[in-house]
Structures are given as structure tokens and as C-alpha cells.
């Protein structure tokens with residue numbers, strides 16, 4: 600679907616003229632999926648191994664992460680439009696953006712709790728992602744409460 604096309608029931612709004620904050624992309628996610636059609640709607644622990652390639656600058660920030668079985672990954676859905684307030688997902692009723700986990704949202708931040716398979720240098724291998732190859736990485740956090748002192 601072309602981004603300018605709206606499905607039945609969908610409503611787009613004008614975006615604010617300027618943003619309120621800036622963020623840093625801290626790495627890139629490598630997955631087998633090049634198109635939205637082939638990409639799973641939701642990651643699964645049975646899914647393929649994907650790589651999270653952290654920029655070298657942030658590598659020390661991984662200290663201690665290998666001790667965690669699961670980590671929260673936050674990523675930026677860089678190919679999603681940002682102006683819809685009502686959306687009609689395929690074969691589902693129209694809902695408000697904040698009642699959906701769609702990548703289409705004012706700040707297209709996605710999150711997944713993934714299984715950590717390995718850490719080598721600045722690259723993590725994980726299972727459970729659902730994003731396109733090349734999706735920018737925003738943050739990594741251990742699973743809440745999974746580690747003493749977390």
C-alpha cells in the first residue's frame with residue numbers, strides 16, 4: 600500500500616511543524632526480511648536468529664549483558680508513516696493508533712522482548728524480532744527484574 604493511501608475508516612492528521620527531541624540511532628538490526636509482507640507481525644522465540652549490530656562507540660555499554668537470557672529491544676520503524684490516528688489493519692476493525700501495536704504512530708518506536716543467543720564484540724544474536732533488515736536500533740535493556748540489581 601502506498602503511504603498516501605488510506606484504508607476505509609483511517610484518519611490522518613497534520614504532523615506538528617517541529618519535533619520536540621532528538622535521538623541517536625545506536626546500531627542496526629539485521630534480519631532476513633526485506634519487505635513488510637514477509638516480515639512477521641510479532642516476533643517469536645522460534646523465529647530465525649537476527650543480529651543486532653551496535654555501533655562501536657557504544658560497545659562498552661554491553662558489559663554484563665551476556666548474563667541475561669532475555670532483553671528488551673527498542674527500535675525505530677523508519678519506514679512507517681507517522682500521521683494516522685485511526686487505522687484499519689488488514690481484516691481487522693478500525694482502531695485508534697494507541698490501541699494498536701502497529702508501526703504507524705507519531706513516534707514509530709517498536710519494542711520486543713527477545714531471547715539472547717550470543718554476544719560477540721558489538722554484535723548480539725537474538726531470536727524474537729519482527730522488523731525489516733536495516734531497522735535502526737534505539738536501545739537495549741535487560742528484561743525487567745531478571746537480574747539482581749536491575
Ligand SMILES: C[S@@+](CC[C@H](N)C(=O)[O-])C[C@H]1O[C@@H](n2cnc3c(N)ncnc32)[C@H](O)[C@@H]1O
Pocket residue numbers: 635636638639640641642675676677678679700701702708709710711729730731734735
Ligand atoms: C506490528 S509491528 C510490532 C513491532 C513490535 N514488536 C512492537 O510490538 O512494538 C511489526 C510489523 O512492523 C512492520 N515493520 C517492521 N520493520 C519496519 C520498519 N523498519 N519500518 C516500518 N515498518 C516496519 C512489519 O510489517 C512488521 O510485521
